[in-house]
Amino acid sequence: MIPTLANLRIRAVEVLSRNWYLLRRVDFDYQRRDGEWQSLSREVYDRGNGATILLYNRARRTVILTRQFRMPILFNQHPTGMLLESPAGLLDADAPADCIKREVEEETGYRIAAVQPIFNAYMSPGSVTERLHFFVAEFDQAAKVSDGGGDASEGEDIDVLEVPFEQAMAMIASGEIADGKTILLLYHAALHKLLDAA
Numbered sequence: 001m002i003p004t005l006a007n008l009r010i011r012a013v014e015v016l017s018r019n020w021y022l023l024r025r026v027d028f029d030y031q032r033r034d035g036e037w038q039s040l041s042r043e044v045y046d047r048g049n050g051a052t053i054l055l056y057n058r059a060r061r062t063v064i065l066t067r068q069f070r071m072p073i074l075f076n077q078h079p080t081g082m083l084l085e086s087p088a089g090l091l092d093a094d095a096p097a098d099c100i101k102r103e104v105e106e107e108t109g110y111r112i113a114a115v116q117p118i119f120n121a122y123m124s125p126g127s128v129t130e131r132l133h134f135f136v137a138e139f140d141q142a143a144k145v146s147d148g149g150g151d152a153s154e155g156e157d158i159d160v161l162e163v164p165f166e167q168a169m170a171m172i173a174s175g176e177i178a179d180g181k182t183i184l185l186l187y188h189a190a191l192h193k194l195l196d197a198a
């Protein structure tokens with residue numbers, strides 16, 4: 001699982017927590033660029049990989065966002081913990097495209113037949129293993145098959161918003177949108193003019 005590198009000797013891997021996801025501490029020797037070996041320790045949090053999507057509608061010039069409570073941000077100065085985000089979910093055993101179709105319907109109520117992969121990215125590589133797969137897809141009102149809202153039995157309570165694209169872009173500047181994956185997707189849409197007429 002962990003590749004062997006000429007400039008790395010892993011001395012120990014200890015599981016610190018296996019409560020919900022997996023937190024490990026890795027003790028290792030790393031050879032610096034000047035040839036010196038240095039003993040280091042890093043905590044590595046593994047919560048699997050994920051997928052996220054921007055649903056957009058060109059005729060209405062809108063995008064779909066979710067709003068939900070996120071405990072970790074409350075521990076870092078966010079006043080309410082309520083975060084505006086692109087729909088997203090953990091992969092489980094699914095391929096990323098299957099995962100995002102399932103998650104987007106569960107969270108937003110939109111059933112999307114085809115999604116377009118755009119890129120994937122490590123979101124917090126200093127401590128979190130997660131690689132996030134990014135998608136875009138066009139939606140229309142006919143694709144709305146339920147209210148969405150997420151899985152209440154798992155504690156999800158997700159509000160679904162259709163936001164004018166220009167307003168969403170302005171909300172990045174104002175700080176109302178402060179989620180990394182969502183900002184990446186909105187900038188991608190702006191750069192590639194996804195909301196413009198075909």
Ligand SMILES: Nc1nc2c(ncn2[C@@H]2O[C@H](COP(=O)(O)OP(=O)(O)O[C@H]3O[C@H](CO)[C@@H](O)[C@H](O)[C@@H]3O)[C@@H](O)[C@H]2O)c(=O)[nH]1
Binds near residue numbers: 021103132
């Ligand atoms: N009991 C318990 N449940 C948890 C815990 N952490 C997460 N869960 C539950 O696990 C489920 C995960 O929901 P998903 O929709 O699959 O994932 P997500 O939290 O939306 O994560 C997505 O967004 C993240 C933030 O941007 C991404 O990091 C991640 O890759 C993914 O795309 C939710 O029901 C959540 O309540 C925990 O510590 N304890």
Ligand SMILES: [Mg+2]
Binds near residue numbers: 088
């Ligand atoms: Mg989610």
